[in-house]
Amino acid sequence: xxYMMLICVDGAERRQQVERRSPEEAAETMxxxxxxxxxxxxxxxxxxxxxxxxxxxxxxxxxRDGQLLVTDGPFAETKEQIAGxxxxxxxxxxxxxxxxxxxxxxxWGSIEVRPLVDD
Amino acid sequence: xxxxxxxxxxAIAEAFRGEWGRIVASLIRLTGDWDLAEECAQDAFxxxxxxWPQDGVPNRPGAWLTTVARNRALDRVRRHAMEERKLIEVAxxxxxxxxxxxxxxxxxxxxxxxxxxxxxxxxxxxRVALTLRTLAGLSTAEISRAFxxxxxTMAKRLVRAKHKIRDAQIPFQVxxxxxxxxxxAGVLAVIYLLFNEGYGASAGAAxxxxxxxxxxxxxxxxxxxxxxxxxxxxxxxxxxxxQDSRRAARLDEAGELVxxxxxxxxxxxxxxxxxxxxxxxxxxxDRRPGPYCLQATIGACHATAGQASATNWARIAELYRxxxxxxxxxxxxxxxxxxxxxxxxxxxxxxxxxxxxxxxxLEGYYLLPATRADLRRRLGRHAxxxxxxxxxxxxxxxxxxxxxxxxxxxxxxxxxxxxxxKLGQTVDxxxxxxxxxxxxxxxxxxxxxxxx
Numbered sequence: 001x002x003y004m005m006l007i008c009v010d011g012a013e014r015r016q017q018v019e020r021r022s023p024e025e026a027a028e029t030m031x032x033x034x035x036x037x038x039x040x041x042x043x044x045x046x047x048x049x050x051x052x053x054x055x056x057x058x059x060x061x062x063x064r065d066g067q068l069l070v071t072d073g074p075f076a077e078t079k080e081q082i083a084g085x086x087x088x089x090x091x092x093x094x095x096x097x098x099x100x101x102x103x104x105x106x107x108w109g110s111i112e113v114r115p116l117v118d119d
Numbered sequence: 120x121x122x123x124x125x126x127x128x129x130a131i132a133e134a135f136r137g138e139w140g141r142i143v144a145s146l147i148r149l150t151g152d153w154d155l156a157e158e159c160a161q162d163a164f165x166x167x168x169x170x171w172p173q174d175g176v177p178n179r180p181g182a183w184l185t186t187v188a189r190n191r192a193l194d195r196v197r198r199h200a201m202e203e204r205k206l207i208e209v210a211x212x213x214x215x216x217x218x219x220x221x222x223x224x225x226x227x228x229x230x231x232x233x234x235x236x237x238x239x240x241x242x243x244x245x246r247v248a249l250t251l252r253t254l255a256g257l258s259t260a261e262i263s264r265a266f267x268x269x270x271x272t273m274a275k276r277l278v279r280a281k282h283k284i285r286d287a288q289i290p291f292q293v294x295x296x297x298x299x300x301x302x303x304a305g306v307l308a309v310i311y312l313l314f315n316e317g318y319g320a321s322a323g324a325a326x327x328x329x330x331x332x333x334x335x336x337x338x339x340x341x342x343x344x345x346x347x348x349x350x351x352x353x354x355x356x357x358x359x360x361x362q363d364s365r366r367a368a369r370l371d372e373a374g375e376l377v378x379x380x381x382x383x384x385x386x387x388x389x390x391x392x393x394x395x396x397x398x399x400x401x402x403x404x405d406r407r408p409g410p411y412c413l414q415a416t417i418g419a420c421h422a423t424a425g426q427a428s429a430t431n432w433a434r435i436a437e438l439y440r441x442x443x444x445x446x447x448x449x450x451x452x453x454x455x456x457x458x459x460x461x462x463x464x465x466x467x468x469x470x471x472x473x474x475x476x477x478x479x480x481l482e483g484y485y486l487l488p489a490t491r492a493d494l495r496r497r498l499g500r501h502a503x504x505x506x507x508x509x510x511x512x513x514x515x516x517x518x519x520x521x522x523x524x525x526x527x528x529x530x531x532x533x534x535x536x537x538x539x540x541k542l543g544q545t546v547d548x549x550x551x552x553x554x555x556x557x558x559x560x561x562x563x564x565x566x567x568x569x570x571x
């Protein structure tokens with residue numbers, strides 16, 4: 001079963017964190033995310049994934065009555081913003097929860113775990 | 120043969136109570152299909168209703184029903200040509216000769232069912248509904264009546280919960296050891312919520328709500344049976360038995376709440392008290408008692424006091440202190456304040472209430488002024504107490520509790536005229552009525568429990 005992990009963080013909090021943290025702290029976070037990736041990739045659990053640029057870089061695209069509507073920003077203004085995603089393959093939800101709970105961001109942000117529709 | 124029919128009816132009813140959860144659990148494990156499992160279990164009981172009056176009740180009704188239900192499931196799987204995998208699994212699990220009711224119990228099945236029904240990925244209301252439907256065998260109509268919601272709403276909750284189990288692949292399994300403590304706490308919280316839902320029911324509420332208490336006790340017994348070393352499960356069972364033992368004394372003839380102090384203790388169910396004390400004793404091997412064991416011990420202090428004045432309040436205050444350390448909550452602290460007031464005098468209690476008020480944690484909660492009113496009243500500070508009762512009345516939300524406060528207010532005016540205080544008569548039976556777990560509260564420590 002494939003699950004999408006949406007890595008969510010509070011946008012304002014994230015900015016503050018990034019501004020306030022020392023280079024050592026930043027390096028430590030990177031190291032822990034690296035360790036998580038090494039684990040899930042090593043076990044073949046993660047199929048793909050990646051980190052997203054800040055929400056300020058987002059563009060929303062709609063097509064209505066044949067007309068293209070392009071706007072700046074995300075389609076919904078929410079406090080929680082998606083900072084990254086991972087698609088994982090697990091036997092069941094408990095396994096997926098286990099994988100998500102070990103992601104470093106689970107300690108300050110939140111991770112939405114959603115099953116993909118079977119193909 | 121009306122006599123025989125009645126006997127058969129009884130046998131079927133008994134089998135239903137005892138076997139429903141077991142049959143559904145084993146069919147879910149075999150087929151992975153919750154609806155199929157329920158329907159086939161239902162079919163098996165319908166077949167029993169037709170056949171048992173003529174053929175007689177089988178020697179092992181549970182084995183008979185399980186075999187019929189499994190065969191039915193196999194037929195359905197075949198007929199609908201579902202996935203090969205399921206068919207093979209079902210076939211492999213069937214006894215060699217399907218006509219011979221060989222029933223091998225796999226005790227884990229009901230445990231798996233409990234943990235899956237109470238999975239934290241399901242909404243709380245869904246966990247409650249699913250537990251009552253699949254494990255306890257209550258019909259959707261019965262559950263909806265118990266929770267005072269339309270049947271269609273309850274049906275939707277059940278469907279949604281089952282869909283989530285299927286779509287998100289919530290596994291039908293007992294959680295691994297490193298997650299067992301928190302998941303077990305989740306199961307116990309659902310059971311205690313059921314109990315409180317029934318226990319908090321006011322006089323006018325339908326009897327079926329009281330049945331929720333019996334159902335919760337039954338489920339807790341099952342958990343204790345399946346996980347005999349889980350001391351918190353025993354603690355919860357003990358707590359519920361001890362609370363339930365006071366049921367008959369909680370309401371007067373007019374259906375109004377009677378506080379713990381004024382209850383007729385001869386009306387308490389001493390059989391239930393004994394059972395509760397036994398469970399608690401069995402749980403006590405645990406050196407560090409958890410929240411349910413602590414609350415049950417508090418309940419035991421009340422249950423073993425022959426009369427209200429014999430209550431060991433100092434011990435109760437100490438138990439609340441331990442509970443507060445384990446599961447900090449302003450409600451527990453308020454309970455402790457009452458116990459301290461009873462043990463050391465109202466002033467000591469008032470100090471704690473004042474400190475609690477300063478934190479603002481209970482702002483807008485009527486029990487804070489109501490408690491203060493009681494303590495001030497016992498000190499003869501009637502004018503202040505009256506103001507507190509009025510403040511409490513502004514905040515109270517249920518009619519039963521409002522009437523209780525109105526009676527207290529009337530009594531204090533009367534007493535004011537008499538210039539006398541009846542010590543100890545004014546402590547609310549918070550324990551029995553006013554605080555309870557609300558459906559939003561999921562934490563096992565059940566801050567809804569009862570300051571006694």
